[in-house]
Amino acid sequence: MRIIDIHTHPVFFNAGIEPAETQLIMRRARQLGFVHMISLGDVLRFGRNPDEEQSRIINDETAEIMKRGRGFFIGFCALNPLLGEKVVRREVDRCVGGMGFRGIKLEVSCNAQHPAMAGVMRAAVEHDVPVLQHSWNQLNKRSRSYHSDPEDTCALARRWPNVRIIMAHLTGCGFRGIRAARGLDNLVVDTSGGGPEAGLVDYAVEQLGEHRVVYGSDLPIRDLPTAVGRITGAGLSASTQQRLLYDNAAELLRI
Numbered sequence: 150m151r152i153i154d155i156h157t158h159p160v161f162f163n164a165g166i167e168p169a170e171t172q173l174i175m176r177r178a179r180q181l182g183f184v185h186m187i188s189l190g191d192v193l194r195f196g197r198n199p200d201e202e203q204s205r206i207i208n209d210e211t212a213e214i215m216k217r218g219r220g221f222f223i224g225f226c227a228l229n230p231l232l233g234e235k236v237v238r239r240e241v242d243r244c245v246g247g248m249g250f251r252g253i254k255l256e257v258s259c260n261a262q263h264p265a266m267a268g269v270m271r272a273a274v275e276h277d278v279p280v281l282q283h284s285w286n287q288l289n290k291r292s293r294s295y296h297s298d299p300e301d302t303c304a305l306a307r308r309w310p311n312v313r314i315i316m317a318h319l320t321g322c323g324f325r326g327i328r329a330a331r332g333l334d335n336l337v338v339d340t341s342g343g344g345p346e347a348g349l350v351d352y353a354v355e356q357l358g359e360h361r362v363v364y365g366s367d368l369p370i371r372d373l374p375t376a377v378g379r380i381t382g383a384g385l386s387a388s389t390q391q392r393l394l395y396d397n398a399a400e401l402l403r404i
Contacts, residue, residue, distance in 0.1 A: 150391065152377065153185045153398035154178070156281070156317060156341040156365030159222065160191040160210050165369065171217045174368070178221075181373055184395075185404070187365075188214050189281065190227040192256040197295060199229050199258075201236050208240065212248045223402065225252040225281060231259050234268025241272040251402050252315075253280045261297040261305040270309045279313035279401055280305075281339070285321035299326030306336040313401055315363065318342035319353060327353050330361070337397060339365035340379050350383040350393075359389045363397040 159165050159174055178186060190211045195203040204227060211224040226244035228237055244250040253273055259265055261282050273280050284302040287293055293301075299322040306314040313335055316322060320342025322329075327349075330336055338353055340362065353362045366376035380393050398404070 150182045151395045152181065152183045152364065153187070153395050153402075153404075154183060154366050154368065154373075154376075155187050155315065155363050155398050155401075156339050157186045157188060157368040158191060158370070159186070159188050159214050159368070161369050162191060162194055166210060168217055171214060175218060175221050178373060181377065183373075184221075185398075186218075186222050186368070187225055187252070187281075187398075187402075188222045189225050189254040192227050192254060197257045198231065199227075201232055201240075204229055204232070204240060205243075208244050208248075208250075211250070212244070215249070223252075224248070224250040225254040226250045227254045227256070228269055229258040230255065230263065230265040230269050233265070234271070237268045238272050241276060245276045245278055250278075252278045255280060255282045257283055257295050257297075259295050260293060261301040266305060270305075270312055273312045274309075279315055281315040281317055283318070284316045284326065285318055285342075286323055286325060299329045303329045303333055303336065306333045310335050313337075315339055315401070317365070318367075319349060319362070320344070320346055323349070324352060327356050331356055334361075337361045337363050337401065339363050340393070341365035341367035341371065341376070345375065345379045345382070350379050351385065354383075354385060354389065354393075359385075359392050360397060362393050363401065364394045 190207040302316045319340045
């Protein structure tokens with residue numbers, strides 16, 4: 150069984166930056182069948198609104214992880230849309246065009262429906278890369294100015310149908326998020342988030358189809374065997390499990 154993990158943070162609040170730590174992550178992951186991990190960067194190290202220099206630091210660390218991994222780690226470019234389209238485009242050109250990153254990562258700098266998102270999406274179109282948007286059901290209305298509910302991420306996908314969108318955190322989006330994502334062929338849901346919840350992965354496959362659910366762990370916040378168990382412990386056929394664990398990510402990333 151081969152696995153691609155679409156959602157990992159090998160460097161997390163500056164932990165994991167040492168070469169020995171990187172090697173340990175790879176060694177453990179390969180024992181479980183992992184062939185690639187998407188490195189999303191230490192995205193909250195500088196808070197939710199990193200400046201241009203801080204964004205470069207985050208992405209430079211991802212580039213270093215990619216070099217150490219020799220193909221095992223695939224980088225996504227962490228961006229703050231509020232810095233403006235010129236800054237966003239410069240960083241995407243540097244990371245995707247210059248260092249071989251394969252996607253864009255958005256955290257909680259702004260809501261997915263914010264006007265500043267247009268610059269990010271135009272860069273994604275130009276470079277033909279997917280956008281992974283942090284998404285989570287919110288109870289605090291004030292947080293919606295910067296925190297994206299699944300409905301916000303789905304609205305982004307609806308507005309930009311020619312961009313491949315990854316709605317992060319199936320557990321955080323829940324059944325509500327799955328229902329919001331119906332009918333959006335350019336959006337997939339990754340299975341990262343809180344602890345496994347019985348029936349959730351099964352329901353996502355039932356409602357969205359097996360091509361629109363992709364495995365993610367949120368390493369190091371989540372344990373890899375537990376995260377894989379979301380898939381293998383669901384009531385899915387072996388072929389559907391393989392699609393969620395590897396095939397969908399491979400197609401999404403043009404691997």
